[in-house]
Amino acid sequence: MARFHPLTVTDVRKTIRDAVVVSLQPADGGDFDFTQGQYLTFRREFDGTELRRSYSICAARSDGLLQVGIKKVDGGAFSTWANEDLQPGDTLEAMEPMGSFFTPLDPTQARNYLGFAGGSGITPVLSILKTTLRAEPRSTFTLVYANRGVNTIMFREELEDLKNEYMGRLTVIHVLESDAQDIDLFTGRVDAEKCAALFRHWIDITTIDTAFICGPEPMMLGIAAALREHGLDDAQIKFELFASAQPGRLKRKATATGDTGSAKTTEASVTLDGSARSFTMDKDQTVLDAALENAIDAPYACKAGVCSTCRCKVLEGEVEMVANHALEDYEVQRGYVLSCQSFPVTDRVVVDFDQ
Template identity: 50%
Template sequence: MSQFHRLTIKDVRHETRDAVSIAFEIPQSLQQQFHFTQGQHLVLRAHLAGEEVRRSYSICSGVNDGELRVAVKRVAGGRFSAYANEQLKPGQSLEVMAPAGRFHVPLDPARRGQYLAVAAGSGITPILSIIKSTLENEPLSQVTLVYGNRSSASTLFREQLANLKNRYLQRLNLVLVFSREQQDIDLYNGRIDATKCQQLFARWLAVDQLDAAFICGPQAMSETVRDSLRASGMAAERIHCELFLAAGDNRKREARETARALDPQLSQVTLIRDGRALAFELPRNSLSLLDAGNAQGADLPYSCKAGVCSTCKCKVIEGEVEMDSNHALEDYEVAAGYILSCQSFPLSERLVLDFDQP
């Protein structure tokens, strides 16, 4: 899964003024590896001005669409997003990892499901894949989408969502919330905050009857919606969140620097990758295990380095680590010894990590 494959770009479509979607040609030899599940993402790699740049982008295609397409929204100062929006053309190629991620529930054609999806901005990308796939493959299920944007002009996939609404008139409830464009219904104006959630849930949804909720957007919004659903009686295991970027914590970094100065101990670290073992010494409270391993030439997989995408996931075979942030692993995975190496630092004298564990 962590191997890059060079794929040719089949199509580049301008979705809004500051967002494009990119479809890839998948050769027959890679069809199985690039088979995807709704809600998954791709890690893309390019070399820009002599520097390697990796980014994760969610798949926006439905599982029945017959194509593999991601969306890239331009962000301020974003090197890869600017490159994608300004320079990428059909016929060019990018290095791409196979699809990954678990932002979904298995589809069941016999299920009479009730689903809620909440997105803001480019958070609609994996949500669109989930909605399309669910409506097509679960003909008895219903979906409510609450989607926040500044205005209708900035709404990513606006036409596709309108077409889905027309196609599934009785099964898709579409609620567009705009912060800078006035709408006739006051409930649809503003931002998706705690008050808005309370109003929407009270008027539109029987939260306790939802089979699953999918949330994707900024961290603050995602946590607000999650907490509102829990407060309304929804079980935590039915709430699924996907973050594009998590807020950092400078306090932990400062605490590590202080701890290293007071107690400069070394840990003996062994990394298992592709069946080979690499051993080295690492000062505690210095580099993350991901950065330290790659500095030693381990070529460990990664993308976001923010504890969000799970590309750098591995398993602790021996020893103990401290994981600063985790927005990707489930509780049962952590209990089984899995960590995010980009967010983890050694605590024990000896540490063995296995990157080959599924």
């Protein structure tokens, strides 16, 4: 099961006006040995609501450093907090690195990689680019980096330094939406048409082994279409959709229908392995989560309503099961529910995991 571990913030550095690079150090356990292109999922409570946010690691594997880039999103509670209030010495909670936005590296190979990044989509691509150039001394990397203007380019100086360090192996093409550049091709949006033009004049697409794309949805679609059109297959195109357009994982709002009990909480009684426990729970919490929170070792596996491991029987009161892909109709009629999908409706609910 995914667990959160504390990480100590060792450094917070501004890279552009509204983005910070946060350095972290594991404080108590967890395997934070990451692969290039992976991300960390953080959690934090804002006004009593837990928010989870994922940010890509921007450090190279061999940097010996855990670093994420966090760009401030309008109205984004977590990113605003990270940009304005986060200080060295603070503690953040994160799950171990996850994600599969990478391909295995092999120092004996001479491969040609192509990366596309839009805005803060640069973070995982930067990690991939640095790790790859260091680990595969004969490989090349071409980065097409889309930004609104010069002053929104994250890691601009670092990329310049890398170009010097890996002269002849790293090519960076900045495409700016609103700032005019010497070459017309490098102005505008990176879409299928722009890619086709780049492939005609600047990038020999026939030599590319793997392409990485990280950016907003329309950009990814356009680039992927152009890559497929130019002969790359799905296995050669790696995507990472970053979280800009993501709605927060907010708690489920209690639906107010005529039949619901008046209270916001429910008196719950849960029977497991022969013993019954009672507690007060919120109506916007699932029966399973409330049981787990009250130290009841309730069974579950998928938590998505698909595996029925969390099945229990409602003996008293009523719950609303918001998804069910596992229970047959006759089981539901007998009062069985998936506890991971069930929210209390009445002010008192009695469930039994033993039946």
